[in-house]
Amino acid sequence: MIRVSMPTILLLYLGIMLFFLFFIWLTSHLKGGKKKDLPPLLKFISCEYCHHPFLVKPEHPIHQCPQCSCLLKEENSSDI
């Protein structure tokens, strides 16, 4: 009969569990690697005149501030 000490059994158990978790992470990483980030539906900008923050659709180049009704270009808007 093979004599195995308790620390050896514990080390083998932890090594097998660590390898099993690494294998699960590796397979999920390889499957999810082909996903691409979707563009955001709404963008959060603030008015440069009254500093009122509001949400806009990023496909429109010009936005109107809901508080002061000023028109803002995409280049002048800033992300928060």
Ligand SMILES: [Zn+2]
């Ligand atoms: Zn404004």
